Amino acid sequence: MPKSEIRSEGEPRRCRCGYAKGDGMVVEEPRYSFGGTLALLFGITARPIAVRYQCRKCGQVLEESTDPAVLTARHD
Numbered sequence: 001m002p003k004s005e006i007r008s009e010g011e012p013r014r015c016r017c018g019y020a021k022g023d024g025m026v027v028e029e030p031r032y033s034f035g036g037t038l039a040l041l042f043g044i045t046a047r048p049i050a051v052r053y054q055c056r057k058c059g060q061v062l063e064e065s066t067d068p069a070v071l072t073a074r075h076d
């Protein structure tokens, strides 16, 4: 089996216009549960259920993270 067919670890996923997580064009968009959305409406900070990394230019979602460490970091 050729080595090139194995997806290398650490290779960032890129959207169709070539941006990867960490680039200025890729924004973190927290997703909230229904209850979390309600809490936000009342001015209470809620912990997101997931964080999406989305390209602002083409709108492609590169990654969705539900890692508790990531979510807690978003909760401030």
Ligand SMILES: [Zn+2]
Pocket (backbone or CB within 6 Å): 015, 016, 017, 018, 019, 055, 056, 057, 058, 059, 060
């Ligand atoms: Zn893009």
